[in-house]
Structure formats: structure tokens, C-alpha cells
Amino acid sequence: MNQNIGLIGLGAMGMGMAGSLRRAGYRVHVCDVRTEVAQAFAADGGVACATPSDVAQACEVLISVVVNAAQTEAVLFGEGGAAAALKPGSVFVMCSTVAPNWSIELEQRLAERNLLYLDAPISGGAARAASGEMTMMTAGRPDAYAKAGQVLDAMAGKVYRLGDRAGNGSKIKIINQLLAGVHIAAAAEAMALGLREGVDAAALYEVITHSAGNSWMFENRMEHVLAGDYTSRSAVDIFVKDLGLVLDTARASKFPLPLSATAHQMFMQASTAGHAHEDDSAVIKIFPGISLPAKG
Structure with missing residues (x-):
């Protein structure tokens, strides 16, 4: 397996998720506002990127594990944002805790750019994220699951599929x-x-x-x-x-x-x-x- 996967946000959960993807055989491109954290992850295998755009150019599945909706907006649409760099048909996997209506709207905004979206909040704590045993509460279109489903399974012990549109996960x-x-x-x-x-x-x-x-x-x-x-x-x-x-x-x-x-x-x-x-x-x-x- 040599598929490139992107992950932005190497906090307590994101670092464990990135490690799970690396163990599963993916080539993991990472980005974090703390550049030293991304570089430390890459030193053990992976690629440290300077901006979300750099990650997006290399990957067709991009996972965001930042704190809130505002940070997710910055990842996608801020300076050096990922949305403009993602190839059509790519999947953006949003793992933050956000207002459900915001997540529903984000799916529509990304669809206008021919991008797929998974509403995919996470739970279980840092230890379960690191061991690949966390829970994901996901919702999204079937074609998004078709492209990213194996990636989700590599990160989580339980991946709940809760609907064919964004919202129910959040x-x-x-x-x-x-x-x-x-x-x-x-x-x-x-x-x-x-x-x-x-x-x-x-x-x-x-x-x-x-x-x-x-x-x-x-x-x-x-x-x-x-x-x-x-x-x-x-x-x-x-x-x-x-x-x-x-x-x-x-x-x-x-x-x-x-x-x-x-x-x-x-x-x-x-x-x-x-x-x-x-x-x-x-x-x-x-x-x-x-x-x-x-x-x-």
C-alpha cells in the first residue's frame, strides 16, 4: 500500500491518528501550526508540509483534526488553505466537534468545488486514538465512503455510518x-x-x-x-x-x-x-x- 493520505492537526488525537495511518502502510503527509511537531512525526516516517495547501496537493483524502469550526475554515479557505489545492473528487474528512448545521453547510460548499466530504467527529481519547481503537461518528455520501472508507477503518475501532448526508455525525x-x-x-x-x-x-x-x-x-x-x-x-x-x-x-x-x-x-x-x-x-x-x- 502506497497511498498518500493527508492529516492536519497533530494534537492529542491527531498525532495518534497519524500514527495509526502510518502503521497501516499509508504515506502520511502532515501539517501543524507547530512546525516542530510535524517535523518530529516525519522523522519517524512521513512527510511534513508547511501549509494545508501543500498537504492537499499530495493527497486525495485529507483529514482535519483541529479544534473547532473556525480552525477548520482556516485549514480550508484561509491563506495557504487546502480547498483550492485539492483535486476534484478528493475527500475532506472533518473530525472536529462543530455545530451540525455548519457541517451540513460545509458539505454543500465543498460540493460546489467538486469535493467530497465526510462529517466525522471522533471520540475515545488520546490513548485510543494512538492504538487505532477510537470511535468515529460519520455521515456523508456513498462516493466519499468509497474513497475514504479504508482510511477510516485504519484509524478507528468503531466507524459508525450514520447517514448519506452530513449532519448526523455532528x-x-x-x-x-x-x-x-x-x-x-x-x-x-x-x-x-x-x-x-x-x-x-x-x-x-x-x-x-x-x-x-x-x-x-x-x-x-x-x-x-x-x-x-x-x-x-x-x-x-x-x-x-x-x-x-x-x-x-x-x-x-x-x-x-x-x-x-x-x-x-x-x-x-x-x-x-x-x-x-x-x-x-x-x-x-x-x-x-x-x-x-x-x-x-
Whole structure:
């Protein structure tokens, strides 16, 4: 296999995805605003490119793993953007968490340039991205899948095909983020109450993770709190953004989301208190009158 694949955005997820593609035998062309990161990836096999346009000229499947819609716009249509350089019939795979209507519109904009599109948000965390076991929530036209389907399978353990037009991938990712954000906020509230009541934090963690009140987010994120380690795996500001998208989506149809709204306020409070770029478990720092475990 000697197919050229492009990937833009070598963050926690993108780096793992690029590595999975390389292991699958693809020649991976990469680009990141941090040129040293792209060059380090290429040193182990691959091609570092200076701009999205350079990646697009070499590839007919281009994967974007940037933070949000604004960055995706820059990748495609900004200076040195990919859209003008992609060959007709190429596939743009969009893996960011964005507003579903924006993703639907992007498919139409790219179709006007004779480009194919997959609405393909991702989930699972950096470790699963690195091992090729993450989840992709995808939607798009059959001809886009025909060209990029094997590429998706090389990056993910689960590739859900959710419709023949863009939109459903982003809608389901938004719902996933609703649950993830609410669960992190609830986990932080529970741990904070335990600390306030003088419960041993490690004992609380042990009991809850073996009881009905457990959640994946409690088990994963409260482990960070016990370690006193708020190094960002997924930052507080990610949930300021993503829960904001959740609420915007529901607001358009006047659908009430009281738990999402509360969790969003908690993450915004943590962000404005100076924890914007810390791990999202740092939302626990908004609770007064508790002493958090120190970093070991």
C-alpha cells in the first residue's frame, strides 16, 4: 500500500491518528501550526508540509483534526488553505466537534468545488486514538465512503455510518459531549462533597468505582484529581465550547437542557477563574472550602 493520505492537526488525537495511518502502510503527509511537531512525526516516517495547501496537493483524502469550526475554515479557505489545492473528487474528512448545521453547510460548499466530504467527529481519547481503537461518528455520501472508507477503518475501532448526508455525525457527537460534560461536572461535584465531609478521597474513589454510581468519567477524571495532576488531556475550555454548541443546538428548537446549562456554567466559572487550559477535571476547583489532593 502506497497511498498518500493527508492529516492536519497533530494534537492529542491527531498525532495518534497519524500514527495509526502510518502503521497501516499509508504515506502520511502532515501539517501543524507547530512546525516542530510535524517535523518530529516525519522523522519517524512521513512527510511534513508547511501549509494545508501543500498537504492537499499530495493527497486525495485529507483529514482535519483541529479544534473547532473556525480552525477548520482556516485549514480550508484561509491563506495557504487546502480547498483550492485539492483535486476534484478528493475527500475532506472533518473530525472536529462543530455545530451540525455548519457541517451540513460545509458539505454543500465543498460540493460546489467538486469535493467530497465526510462529517466525522471522533471520540475515545488520546490513548485510543494512538492504538487505532477510537470511535468515529460519520455521515456523508456513498462516493466519499468509497474513497475514504479504508482510511477510516485504519484509524478507528468503531466507524459508525450514520447517514448519506452530513449532519448526523455532528449531531450524535454533540449528544456525546452533553453526556461527557455533565458526567465530569457531576463527578467533580460528588468528589468535592466527599472532601468537604472529610471522606478519604482514595477510599471514596475505590468505593464509587465499584458501585452503581460510577461512570467512565468519574473513574477516569477523578483519578486525575487524586493524583493532583491537571495536565490537560482535554481542557476546561473544550467543554466551554462543546457544551455551548449543545445549548446552541437545542436553543434553535426551544428544547430545554437544564443539566447541560448548569454544567456549562460550571466550566465557564472554572475557565474564568484561571483554569481554562488545565485538564477538564479542574472544574472541581470551583468548589469552596475543600482541600484537593496534592500532586504526588
